Amino acid sequence: MICHNCGGKLEKVITDLPFKVRHDCIIIIKELPVLQCQNCNEYLIEDSVMENVDRILDKIDRTAELEIHSYAV
Ligand SMILES: [Zn+2]
Structure with a gap:
């Protein structure tokens, strides 16, 4: 990439x-x-990872102002 x-x-x-x-x-x-650029530090999230992120964001209690969640769980 x-x-x-x-x-x-x-x-x-x-x-x-x-x-x-x-x-x-x-x-x-x-x-x-x-995926992070070694030159300019721009990063890219792969589609499969983004789908999992969407799933995590859907599940999270959005009444909280700040929530910390591990991708691996
Ligand atoms: Zn770059």
Whole structure:
């Protein structure tokens, strides 16, 4: 995979990313596998991973302002 931003090489990394699900609700997903550019740090989430993220976001209690969830669970 090549970075759409700079053409650099994307490498698989495990990281924590925040997802804003409402203006006052942010969910941090830990240990998320993403593809990150080694050149400009732009990252890409694969479709299969994004589907799992959507599933996690659907399940989460959105009354919380900040929720931390592990991707692996
Ligand atoms: Zn890049």
